Amino acid sequence: xxxxxxxxxxxxxxxxxxxxxxxxxxxxxxxxxxxxxxxxxxxxxxxxxxxxxxxxxxxxxxxxxxxxxxxxxxxxxxxxxxxxxxxxxxxxxxxxxxxxxxxxxxxxxxxxxxxxxxxxxxxxxxxxxxxxxxxxxxxxxxxxxxxxxxxxxxxxxxxxxxxxxxxxxxxxxxxxxxxxxxxxxxxxxxxxxxxxxxxxxxxxxxxxxxxxxxxxxxxxxxxxxxxxxxxxxxxxxxxxxxxxxxxxxxxxxxxxxxxxxxxxxxxxxxxxxxxxxxxxxxxxxxxxxxxxxxxxxxxxxxxxxxxxxxxxxxxxxxxxxxxxxxxxxxxxxxxxxxxxxxxxxxxxxxxxxxxxxxxxxxxxxxxxxxxxxxxxxxxxxxxxxxxxxxxxxxxxxxxxxxxxxxxxxxxx
Amino acid sequence: xxxxxxxxxxxxxxxxxxxxxxxxxxxxxxxxxxxxxxxxxxxxxxxxxxxxxxxxxxxxxxxxxxxxxxxxxxxxxxxxxxxxxxxxxxxxxxxxxxxxxxxxxxxxxxxxxxxxxxxxxxxxxxxxxxxxxxxxxxxxxxxxxxxxxxxxxxxxxxxxxxxxxxxxxxxxxxxxxxxxxxxxxxxxxxxxxxxxxxxxxxxxxxxxxxxxxxxxxxxxxxxxxxxxxxxxxxxxxxxxxxxxxxxxxxxxxxxxxxxxxxxxxxxxxxxxxxxxxxxxxxxxxxxxxxxxxxxxxxxxxxxxxxxxxxxxxxxxxxxxxxxxxxxxxxxxxxxxxxxxxxxxxxxxxxxxxxxxxxxxxxxxxxxxxxxxxxxxxxxxxxxxxxxxxxxxxxxxxxxxxxxxxxxxxxxxxxxxxxxxxxx
Numbered sequence: 001x002x003x004x005x006x007x008x009x010x011x012x013x014x015x016x017x018x019x020x021x022x023x024x025x026x027x028x029x030x031x032x033x034x035x036x037x038x039x040x041x042x043x044x045x046x047x048x049x050x051x052x053x054x055x056x057x058x059x060x061x062x063x064x065x066x067x068x069x070x071x072x073x074x075x076x077x078x079x080x081x082x083x084x085x086x087x088x089x090x091x092x093x094x095x096x097x098x099x100x101x102x103x104x105x106x107x108x109x110x111x112x113x114x115x116x117x118x119x120x121x122x123x124x125x126x127x128x129x130x131x132x133x134x135x136x137x138x139x140x141x142x143x144x145x146x147x148x149x150x151x152x153x154x155x156x157x158x159x160x161x162x163x164x165x166x167x168x169x170x171x172x173x174x175x176x177x178x179x180x181x182x183x184x185x186x187x188x189x190x191x192x193x194x195x196x197x198x199x200x201x202x203x204x205x206x207x208x209x210x211x212x213x214x215x216x217x218x219x220x221x222x223x224x225x226x227x228x229x230x231x232x233x234x235x236x237x238x239x240x241x242x243x244x245x246x247x248x249x250x251x252x253x254x255x256x257x258x259x260x261x262x263x264x265x266x267x268x269x270x271x272x273x274x275x276x277x278x279x280x281x282x283x284x285x286x287x288x289x290x291x292x293x294x295x296x297x298x299x300x301x302x303x304x305x306x307x308x309x310x311x312x313x314x315x316x317x318x319x320x321x322x323x324x325x326x327x328x329x330x331x332x333x334x335x336x337x338x339x340x341x342x343x344x345x346x347x348x349x350x351x352x353x354x355x356x357x358x359x360x361x362x363x364x365x366x367x368x369x370x371x372x373x374x375x376x377x378x379x380x381x382x383x384x385x386x387x388x389x390x391x392x393x394x395x396x397x398x399x400x401x402x403x404x405x406x407x408x409x410x411x412x
Numbered sequence: 413x414x415x416x417x418x419x420x421x422x423x424x425x426x427x428x429x430x431x432x433x434x435x436x437x438x439x440x441x442x443x444x445x446x447x448x449x450x451x452x453x454x455x456x457x458x459x460x461x462x463x464x465x466x467x468x469x470x471x472x473x474x475x476x477x478x479x480x481x482x483x484x485x486x487x488x489x490x491x492x493x494x495x496x497x498x499x500x501x502x503x504x505x506x507x508x509x510x511x512x513x514x515x516x517x518x519x520x521x522x523x524x525x526x527x528x529x530x531x532x533x534x535x536x537x538x539x540x541x542x543x544x545x546x547x548x549x550x551x552x553x554x555x556x557x558x559x560x561x562x563x564x565x566x567x568x569x570x571x572x573x574x575x576x577x578x579x580x581x582x583x584x585x586x587x588x589x590x591x592x593x594x595x596x597x598x599x600x601x602x603x604x605x606x607x608x609x610x611x612x613x614x615x616x617x618x619x620x621x622x623x624x625x626x627x628x629x630x631x632x633x634x635x636x637x638x639x640x641x642x643x644x645x646x647x648x649x650x651x652x653x654x655x656x657x658x659x660x661x662x663x664x665x666x667x668x669x670x671x672x673x674x675x676x677x678x679x680x681x682x683x684x685x686x687x688x689x690x691x692x693x694x695x696x697x698x699x700x701x702x703x704x705x706x707x708x709x710x711x712x713x714x715x716x717x718x719x720x721x722x723x724x725x726x727x728x729x730x731x732x733x734x735x736x737x738x739x740x741x742x743x744x745x746x747x748x749x750x751x752x753x754x755x756x757x758x759x760x761x762x763x764x765x766x767x768x769x770x771x772x773x774x775x776x777x778x779x780x781x782x783x784x785x786x787x788x789x790x791x792x793x794x795x796x797x798x799x800x801x802x803x804x805x806x807x808x809x810x811x812x813x814x815x816x817x818x819x820x821x822x823x824x825x826x827x828x829x830x831x832x833x834x835x
Binding site for chain 1 (some may be wrong): 450452667
């Protein structure tokens with residue numbers, strides 16, 4: 001047989017030509033049914049892609065929330081959401097990135113500043129006139145759910161958590177900006193759970209994954225962070241440790257967006273992608289190997305919502321798989337593609353209303369299940385879901401931590 | 413080291429009708445079931461009817477039952493020759509599941525009924541929603557188009573339908589009307605947006621008001637198949653009651669609303685039965701000895717290895733990516749690298765001269781050969797893996813487009829594969 005012919009082309013850009021116009025993407029897009037401002041993934045993705053070479057890019061691409069439902073649904077392998085993310089960046093390249101996008105991308109800088117002055121910053125954010133200022137400058141509507149800065153970062157609290165004496169496995173924890181500056185409790189729960197499973201946890205040097213930059217159209221800023229993370233995390237992976245994350249959007253960025261959206265191809269980027277795991281993905285693997293028994297009870301009615309970015313990992317719902325084995329739990333899956341928030345999308349001006357409408361089926365599902373708590377692996381989704389449902393929204397690892405702590409207290 | 417405890421009893425690869433029927437068969441039998449597919453299956457662009465057998469040897473069949481013995485006798489590797497006995501059970505599984513969600517599928521193996529298409533032609537099918545089973549003979553049809561919806565041209569349907577009926581000895585009169593309403597003035601109007609409008613009683617009220625003057629002596633009002641998504645049965649019943657005529661839905665171009673209704677009903681039932689569904693990743697089956705050891709789900713970064721108890725392969729045929737044509741004209745099966753059978757006529761001439769070749773294309777018969785237990789066969793004719801079963805469009809021996817047999821094959825072989833996998 002003759003040698004295969006190799007074409008030197010970008011697989012993501014070329015994927016547009018695989019579109020057979022079956023419209024499956026339009027049947028799953030959560031934005032399309034709630035607004036006329038977005039023409040749907042088929043037009044916005046593969047069809048518009050044909051006109052994008054050298055021409056100005058249309059502005060409606062900015063209404064794509066980037067949830068990725070279209071890319072997952074496509075039976076022909078068209079990377080619709082990835083094409084849209086690239087087109088959005090080109091649009092901003094041509095038109096300039098709005099100030100609010102620039103500011104909203106800088107979750108790491110905002111977090112660092114905010115947590116240093118937490119009481120003052122939180123007062124400003126919870127206080128009506130403060131939110132008006134935020135609305136004017138960041139473009140975040142005053143009703144949008146903003147988190148509170150934590151006093152003292154997770155990094156400082158991490159050192160106080162005891163490590164197992166003889167760990168079966170060592171990992172580097174990628175906590176993400178949110179855990180570090182807003183919700184250290186998620187990181188503390190994660191480290192308690194991992195160490196209890198016999199895993200030694202270290203906290204390597206790390207930077208914002210860059211996703212907020214990507215979704216706000218600043219690829220240059222995102223690439224700088226990607227390079228910094230590569231430099232910091234490759235040594236961890238090369239020393240035989242996995243990088244484990246609890247924020248499924250951060251980990252997806254490290255594994256997928258760097259390559260397919262930012263176009264950072266090459267063996268070292270593949271090595272990074274191969275070494276990054278979700279915490280529950282790792283725990284489920286141990287359970288499948290018979291090396292982990294959950295053996296605890298959580299008497300709660302829980303609605304589990306696998307966030308859109310977790311769905312793009314293509315590893316199913318490892319958190320739900322494990323939580324489902326807890327005694328006493330009444331666990332139901334949301335069965336909904338996206339809560340509407342999709343990262344910072346639901347926080348930006350006119351998209352707030354769209355995000356709210358997208359979230360209605362999820363809210364209905366929570367009522368139907370008579371849920372007491374919604375479990376969700378992504379931070380911005382949790383803040384949005386709390387507002388949508390009026391229920392507490394927690395990271396599933398907090399629930400597992402709670403179940404295990406209870407078991408320990410009662411001496412199970 | 414592959415994980416040594418299988419978290420699922422049955423892994424189904426493929427989310428089309430065959431995969432869903434296999435999933436229903438496995439999950440309803442108590443098996444822990446995972447369904448995984450590269451994207452959504454073809455139900456979302458099929459018409460929501462269940463075609464079983466419309467034609468055999470160029471002859472139109474009054475009923476599938478009448479043709480099935482001939483299929484078994486004349487083509488021993490046809491899926492109906494191998495799994496025809498499970499056709500009834502497979503159809504019943506889909507009918508019951510759809511019915512539980514309020515979506516009736518009427519009909520039986522004893523009769524084919526004619527459903528009208530958006531091109532105005534009539535084609536045979538076995539099971540169909542009540543809204544597609546109008547009695548065309550003697551009907552006075554008002555074909556209603558919706559302004560701005562380009563995928564359904566009422567004038568075309570009304571001009572073709574009488575001739576299509578006459579060919580079958582049916583007397584059909586038809587005229588067209590196109591309704592324009594302010595709520596239709598949207599930037600983008602596909603079947604989905606329309607279906608969501610039909611779900612709202614306010615829209616139906618406006619439509620009824622617009623139709624009353626044009627009804628004349630019509631006995632059937634034919635609409636594109638967009639009459640409701642979540643509240644489809646209620647929407648159709650409401651329109652029929654208010655108009656006092658039969659409401660007929662004509663399947664349109666994708667996105668197919670009736671296909672989507674059916675898929676959502678079946679996947680919801682699967683989730684209720686405890687099955688896990690995963691959309692969006694390509695899968696490879698990895699052999700280990702004489703069996704499939706695990707499936708490798710191609711997630712970004714690193715593959716996820718799921719140990720396999722039993723596996724049902726329902727990844728579809730050429731159009732679905734389950735089979736692929738190589739540059740040299742040979743075929744490959746994409747998930748488990750199974751040998752692909754190609755009829756002699758197809759060797760060197762995969763396709764005929766025109767797109768809609770009336771006798772079909774030789775390559776359509778290509779596919780994976782299986783035994784009566786749906787186990788894929790090797791070149792020398794014996795089963796390759798003890799725990800692998802195949803179903804649906806992937807299977808050799810049928811020209812589904814010509815026979816109008818695609819859905820029935822999915823039901824029969826999907827059900828048989830599941831029974832074997834949980835046995």
